[in-house]
Amino acid sequence: MHKPLEILNLSKNYGAFKAVDDVSFALEEGEIFGLLGPNGAGKTTLISCVVTLENMTSGKVKVFGDSILDKPKETKSKIGYVPQEVVNHGYFTVEEILKFYSGFFGILRNQEKIDYLLNRLSLDVHRNKKVKQLSGGMKRRLMIAKALVHDPKILLLDEPTAGVDIELRNSLWDFVVELKKSGTTVLLTTHYLEEAEELCDRIGVIHNGSLRKVGRTSDLIQDLTLRKLEMQLSGKNKEFNSKYLVSQCEESIELEFPSNLEIGEVVKDLDLDWSTVKDIHLKEGSLEEAFLRILNENNANNSTNNSVERDC
Amino acid sequence: MKTQNIYFNPFLMLLWKEIRRYCKVLVQTVVTPGINSSLYLIIFGVSLGGSIDVGLEVPYLAFLISGLIMMSCLNNSFANTSSSIISGKFSGDLEDLKVVPLSKQQIIWAMCLGGITRGLVVASVALTVGQIFYYSQYGEFMEIKSPFSLAFFLLGGALAYAKLGMFVAFLAKTFDQMSAVSAFVLQPLAFLGGVFFSLNNLSPFWQKISLFNPVFYLINGVRHSILGVSDVPPLSAAVVTVLSLVIFHVLVLVTLSRSEFKRW
Numbered sequence: 161m162h163k164p165l166e167i168l169n170l171s172k173n174y175g176a177f178k179a180v181d182d183v184s185f186a187l188e189e190g191e192i193f194g195l196l197g198p199n200g201a202g203k204t205t206l207i208s209c210v211v212t213l214e215n216m217t218s219g220k221v222k223v224f225g226d227s228i229l230d231k232p233k234e235t236k237s238k239i240g241y242v243p244q245e246v247v248n249h250g251y252f253t254v255e256e257i258l259k260f261y262s263g264f265f266g267i268l269r270n271q272e273k274i275d276y277l278l279n280r281l282s283l284d285v286h287r288n289k290k291v292k293q294l295s296g297g298m299k300r301r302l303m304i305a306k307a308l309v310h311d312p313k314i315l316l317l318d319e320p321t322a323g324v325d326i327e328l329r330n331s332l333w334d335f336v337v338e339l340k341k342s343g344t345t346v347l348l349t350t351h352y353l354e355e356a357e358e359l360c361d362r363i364g365v366i367h368n369g370s371l372r373k374v375g376r377t378s379d380l381i382q383d384l385t386l387r388k389l390e391m392q393l394s395g396k397n398k399e400f401n402s403k404y405l406v407s408q409c410e411e412s413i414e415l416e417f418p419s420n421l422e423i424g425e426v427v428k429d430l431d432l433d434w435s436t437v438k439d440i441h442l443k444e445g446s447l448e449e450a451f452l453r454i455l456n457e458n459n460a461n462n463s464t465n466n467s468v469e470r471d472c
Numbered sequence: 473m474k475t476q477n478i479y480f481n482p483f484l485m486l487l488w489k490e491i492r493r494y495c496k497v498l499v500q501t502v503v504t505p506g507i508n509s510s511l512y513l514i515i516f517g518v519s520l521g522g523s524i525d526v527g528l529e530v531p532y533l534a535f536l537i538s539g540l541i542m543m544s545c546l547n548n549s550f551a552n553t554s555s556s557i558i559s560g561k562f563s564g565d566l567e568d569l570k571v572v573p574l575s576k577q578q579i580i581w582a583m584c585l586g587g588i589t590r591g592l593v594v595a596s597v598a599l600t601v602g603q604i605f606y607y608s609q610y611g612e613f614m615e616i617k618s619p620f621s622l623a624f625f626l627l628g629g630a631l632a633y634a635k636l637g638m639f640v641a642f643l644a645k646t647f648d649q650m651s652a653v654s655a656f657v658l659q660p661l662a663f664l665g666g667v668f669f670s671l672n673n674l675s676p677f678w679q680k681i682s683l684f685n686p687v688f689y690l691i692n693g694v695r696h697s698i699l700g701v702s703d704v705p706p707l708s709a710a711v712v713t714v715l716s717l718v719i720f721h722v723l724v725l726v727t728l729s730r731s732e733f734k735r736w
Binding site for chain 1 (some may be wrong): 474476477478479482486492563564567568569570571574638734735
């Protein structure tokens, strides 16, 4: 069984500059894969190589087992691509644009799907408007409608929510989840890490053109972040001593520990009088922390030190 | 029933889009060239024409009409493909052509066929306007000696110029570069290509220079088809037409392979 999208040793050079450097990963069928990285990391260049907007310097891209260079028509017809920048379409209306795009993917009569997408993306009343007459959010939704007119098996979303308000962002992500449920495989890039954490089954982190880490979102968070345990205490307390302790104030202590440890093991060194514990708050690590740790691998070890550094 | 054909339908849709694009602005793309042709006919054909002898035993008005038909056809075929690509580079929708299942050959032929249709529509307008002027001067319509030959030269010239338009537009990095090619290369070639004068009106030096102008052959091919007389034999005109087609096709294919479809 072929993977929906396989990227094999893909590199893209601009002269001596390596925009994408020997990147390999594959998408599993029906998953949402988040490609994360800071600005200029190579996310857009990578996606541009997949859709042949950029010619890759070396490597291979396969769609359901077929190379995009050997079978361009067959592979491109399975991909829906939403570019980062909004495209204008001059004289044409929203509905005309979707008809053209359906035809470009080989479907000449596609009114039912076009009507569905216009309704689903709240563009129905704007179907006779030109792109320049639409608001920023409407333009984004049109870009997504364009990419979906031919029911692609793979959807590539390059920062689809850049500059979009929270309400619309949420509705677009809901739609992406709906697409996933219907079997579409999604590759997306975004700078909203909280949303990526909630949405993506797996994450790839790219930095300076190379892929630093790929894994299940929950595994990355578990492996690369620390859980935080905060306890509110009553009365005057002794000075606690534990390798997991990161701060102690008069009436509270905070501990940080790896996800694979049980809480009992973490607190046993404290020699705590449990009758003084007023409240306990457990905070899980976030994708943002894991992401920052991957980007700053050298500094990562510092986060496990047990020095008391937090202000009370 | 929804059917998907990724091999031929994308080509059909791009052709349809190219035609729809110029139909959206018919005043700019068809009416304006028609008015321009009328002005040339009034100024040169009707007003000055009586005092010009081109030495080909045909009235100057008939000589001018045949030249104007081809000039309109070439200019508009060129304008359609080039403006489609340039506006696509500006707005970003040229990228769409690269990410959909269209081959390079399909892109070339669909865009060029779109350009040809506009060239032929405007040529028909020029012919109609010309016939009206001819009828008003001579009381009869101008006879077309060889309709098949006319179709060959109009189609061949339009296709060659549509390809040239694609080639120049894909190469252009700015609007300025595009208009520089039009102003410094194409317009001089067209105006010096025998639309308004015959070789007989030129000194031997300029006669020799004119023979190096490919547009001169394309225009004389049409002139011979309509009037039965021209400055160069129709066979030479046909050879130049075919050569132009081959050369421009290779150029545009190479350019398309190397150019970026990315927006400016």
